Amino acid sequence: MKNLLKDLCSIKGISGKEESVCKxxxxxxxxxxxxxxxxxxxxxxxIEPEEGRKTDKHILFDAHIDxxxxxxxxxxxxxxxxxxxxxGLDPRILYGSTVIVHGExxxxxxxxxxxxxxxxxxDKSSLSIDDMFIDIGxxxxxxxxxxxxxxxxxxxxxxxxxxxxxxxxxxxxDRSGVYVLIKLAEKLEKLKREKLNIKFTFLLSSREEIGHxxxxxxxxxxxxxxxxxxxxxxxxQPGVSNDKYGVLGKGPMxxxxxxxxxxxxxxxxxxxxxxxxxxxxxxxxGRSGTNADSISLxxxxxxxxxxxxxxRYMHTGIEIVNCNDLDNVTxxxxxxxxxxxxx
Amino acid sequence: xxxxxxxxxxxxxxTGGISGDESEVREKIIEEISQYGTEYHIDAMGNxxxxxxxxxxxxxRLMIAAHMDEVGMIVTYITENGYLxxxxxxxxxxxxxxxxxxxxxxxxxxxxxxxxxxxxxxxSEISSELDIESLFIDIGAKDKEDAxxxxxxxxxxxFDSKFDDTNGRxxxxxxxxxxxxxxLLNMLKRELEYDTYFVFTVQEEIGLRGAxxxxxxxxxxxxxxxxxxxxxxxxGIEKHNRICEIGKGPAVSFMDKVTLYDKxxxxxxxxxxxxxxxxxxxxxxxxxxxxxxxxxxxKGVTRTLAISVPCRYLHTSAGIINKNDLQDTLKLAILLSxxxxxxxxx
Numbered sequence: 001m002k003n004l005l006k007d008l009c010s011i012k013g014i015s016g017k018e019e020s021v022c023k024x025x026x027x028x029x030x031x032x033x034x035x036x037x038x039x040x041x042x043x044x045x046x047i048e049p050e051e052g053r054k055t056d057k058h059i060l061f062d063a064h065i066d067x068x069x070x071x072x073x074x075x076x077x078x079x080x081x082x083x084x085x086x087x088g089l090d091p092r093i094l095y096g097s098t099v100i101v102h103g104e105x106x107x108x109x110x111x112x113x114x115x116x117x118x119x120x121x122x123d124k125s126s127l128s129i130d131d132m133f134i135d136i137g138x139x140x141x142x143x144x145x146x147x148x149x150x151x152x153x154x155x156x157x158x159x160x161x162x163x164x165x166x167x168x169x170x171x172x173x174d175r176s177g178v179y180v181l182i183k184l185a186e187k188l189e190k191l192k193r194e195k196l197n198i199k200f201t202f203l204l205s206s207r208e209e210i211g212h213x214x215x216x217x218x219x220x221x222x223x224x225x226x227x228x229x230x231x232x233x234x235x236x237q238p239g240v241s242n243d244k245y246g247v248l249g250k251g252p253m254x255x256x257x258x259x260x261x262x263x264x265x266x267x268x269x270x271x272x273x274x275x276x277x278x279x280x281x282x283x284x285x286g287r288s289g290t291n292a293d294s295i296s297l298x299x300x301x302x303x304x305x306x307x308x309x310x311x312r313y314m315h316t317g318i319e320i321v322n323c324n325d326l327d328n329v330t331x332x333x334x335x336x337x338x339x340x341x342x343x
Numbered sequence: 344x345x346x347x348x349x350x351x352x353x354x355x356x357x358t359g360g361i362s363g364d365e366s367e368v369r370e371k372i373i374e375e376i377s378q379y380g381t382e383y384h385i386d387a388m389g390n391x392x393x394x395x396x397x398x399x400x401x402x403x404r405l406m407i408a409a410h411m412d413e414v415g416m417i418v419t420y421i422t423e424n425g426y427l428x429x430x431x432x433x434x435x436x437x438x439x440x441x442x443x444x445x446x447x448x449x450x451x452x453x454x455x456x457x458x459x460x461x462x463x464x465x466x467s468e469i470s471s472e473l474d475i476e477s478l479f480i481d482i483g484a485k486d487k488e489d490a491x492x493x494x495x496x497x498x499x500x501x502f503d504s505k506f507d508d509t510n511g512r513x514x515x516x517x518x519x520x521x522x523x524x525x526x527l528l529n530m531l532k533r534e535l536e537y538d539t540y541f542v543f544t545v546q547e548e549i550g551l552r553g554a555x556x557x558x559x560x561x562x563x564x565x566x567x568x569x570x571x572x573x574x575x576x577x578x579g580i581e582k583h584n585r586i587c588e589i590g591k592g593p594a595v596s597f598m599d600k601v602t603l604y605d606k607x608x609x610x611x612x613x614x615x616x617x618x619x620x621x622x623x624x625x626x627x628x629x630x631x632x633x634x635x636x637x638x639x640x641x642k643g644v645t646r647t648l649a650i651s652v653p654c655r656y657l658h659t660s661a662g663i664i665n666k667n668d669l670q671d672t673l674k675l676a677i678l679l680s681x682x683x684x685x686x687x688x689x
Contacts, residue, residue: 092438092458098660158444289462
C-alpha cells in the first residue's frame with residue numbers, strides 16, 4: 001500500500017499548481033472510474049450504475065489534492081528569494097528548512113533568516129517571514145528567467161516509514177485522503193457488477209488550503225445528493241494533549257458539528273459500530289474548517305459529512321499519519337457507500 | 344584546476360558523526376587513505392593521525408588539521424508516550440529544529456521533530472522563543488516500552504538531509520567540517536614535497552577537545568587548521584557584518600574568540616594567494632573559534648593559521664558552500680604547507 005501513498009506524497013502540488021499530482025492521481029483513479037480533470041486542477045472520477053439502470057442516489061466523496069507550501073514573490077539577482085506562504089504556515093517551521101523551488105526546473109534551497117543579533121525588530125527571539133529568504137546558493141544573470149514570482153516552493157523532505165505503520169512526509173494532508181478515495185473507488189468498482197443503483201463521484205479537489213476553492217467549483221458541477229469529505233485532523237502529540245483530540249492509529253475520526261448533516265454522521269457512527277471498525281469522534285462547535293463547510297452550501301445546500309484521518313504535525317514537512325487508519329477510513333466509507341449512503 | 348571527486352565529499356557529509364561519536368566518519372576516511380599508502384594511528388581520544396612521507400624532510404614540522412565531528416543532538420530521555428527528549432550537541436540555534444527529519448543511533452532509526460499545528464497555536468506562542476524542552480523526536484513508537492526496543496538514552500541524533508552538488512555549489516549537512524576533511528584527503532592523495540602530519544580530530548564542536556591531544560602527540564612546530572566558517576550574506580545584512588562571502592575564496596583568520604593567529608603566516612597566506620592568483624578574503628570579524636585554539640597552546644606554542652571554506656548556515660541541517668572555494672582552499676593549503684615546511688622554523 002505504501003507505494004501509492006509514497007508516490008502521491010512525493011509528487012508536488014502546492015495550491016493552484018496541482019497539475020503534476022492531478023495527472024498522476026487521475027491516471028490511478030481512471031483504472032476504476034471515468035475521470036476528467038477540471039480547468040482549475042481538480043480530478044473528478046465517476047462510477048455509474050450500468051446503462052439502463054436507474055440511479056437512486058448520487059454520493060460524492062471528496063478529498064483535497066493540494067498541499068501547503070510557499071510562493072515566490074521576488075527574486076534577488078544574488079540568488080536570495082523572497083516568499084510568502086501558500087496556505088497556513090507557522091514561521092517557526094520554516095527557518096532552517098530545506099526546500100525545493102519549482103522554477104523552470106527544481107532548485108534546492110535553504111530557508112534562512114537574518115540572525116538575531118543583526119535583526120532590526122525589537123523582539124529578537126521571534127521569527128518573522130519578513131526576515132526570511134530562500135537561498136538557492138548560486139547567482140546567475142539569468143536567474144530571473146529560471147525562477148519567477150508565482151513559482152511555488154515545497155518542503156524538501158522524504159517519505160519516512162516510522163515504527164508501527166506510521167508515515168512522516170510532506171503532504172499527507174491530504175494525499176492520504178486522496179489515497180483513501182482511490183482505494184475506495186477500487187472497491188466500489190468491483191461492486192458495480194452487483195448492480196447497485198447509486199452513482200459515486202470521487203472529487204480530488206484543488207486549492208483547499210487557500211479557501212476550499214476547488215471543492216466549491218466542482219461540487220457545483222457535480223450536484224450530488226450527499227457528500228462526505230475526507231481530510232486529516234488533529235491527533236494528540238506533544239503540546240496537543242487534551243482528550244478532545246484524536247489518537248493516531250485509533251481509527252477514523254467521525255466529525256460531529258452543527259455544520260454537518262446529523263443524518264450522515266449518525267449513519268457513519270452506526271456503521272462503524274456495526275462493522276466493528278475502530279473509530280473516534282471529533283466534535284466541533286461550528287464549522288469544521290474543511291471542504292465540508294463549503295460543499296454543504298453549494299446550490300441550495302448539500303448534506304455533508306466529515307471523516308478525518310488522525311494526523312500529527314499538521315502543516316509541516318513531516319506530517320504523520322498511520323497506515324491502519326487509512327485502511328479503516330476506507331473500510332468505513334466502503335460500508336457507507338455499499339448501504340447506499342445515509343439511512 | 345585540481346580534479347575533486349565530489350562523491351567522496353558526499354560520502355563524508357552523509358555519514359553521521361556528532362562529537363564523541365565520530366567512528367563512522369573515521370572509518371570512511373580510513374577507507375580513503377588506505378588507498379594512498381600512508382601510515383596512520385588512532386589515539387586514545389579517537390583522533391586519526393596520519394603521517395605521509397614527502398620527497399624531502401621539512402625544515403619546519405607541520406601538522407594540518409580538520410575536525411571529523413558535526414553538530415547534532417543526543418537522546419536524553421524517553422517520555423511515557425514514547426517521544427524522545429533530546430538536547431543539542433554543539434551550538435545549534437533551537438529555532439531550526441522544528442520540522443527536521445533525523446536519524447537516531449547506530450541503526451539509524453528515522454524520526455521527526457514536530458511542532459504544534461498552526462491551527463491550534465495562539466499568536467503569542469508563534470512569536471515567542473522556542474524552548475528545547477517543548478520539542479521532541481517522534482519515531483512513531485506506541486509508548487515508552489515500544490521506543491526502548493529501538494532507542495537508548497544517549498543515542499546520537501543527526502540531521503537527515505540530502506546532498507546536492509549541482510549549479511556550482513554544495514548544499515549539505517556537516518560541511519563543517521567535512522569540507523575540511525575532504526581538503527585534507529585531497530592533499531593526502533597527492534605526492535607531497537615534504538613529510539607532513541594530517542590529523543582528523545574529534546570533539547571540536549563541544550570545546551576543541553580532540554585537537555589538543557592530537558597536537559601533543561604529533562608535536563608540530565606549525566599547524567594549519569582547515570575549517571568552514573560563517574558566510575552571512577542574506578539581503579539586508581550590511582557588508583561589514585557578513586564575516587565572509589561564498590565564491591570569494593578561502594577566509595583567513597587573524598583573530599577569533601579563542602586564537603590570535605600567527606601574523607606572519609596570515610600575511611604569507613595573503614601574499615601566496617596574490618602571487619598565484621587565488622581568491623582569498625580575510626575573515627572579517629572576531630567570531631567563532633576552531634581547533635587552532637587548542638593546537639596553539641598544546642605543547643608550548645605552535646605557530647598556527649586557519650583557512651576556511653566560506654559556508655552559509657553552519658550548524659544547521661543544510662549549509663551551502665561554493666565549489667570554486669573548495670578548489671581555492673585546496674590550492675592555498677598546498678602552497679602554504681610547502682612554503683611553511685621549506686622554511687627554517689623560527
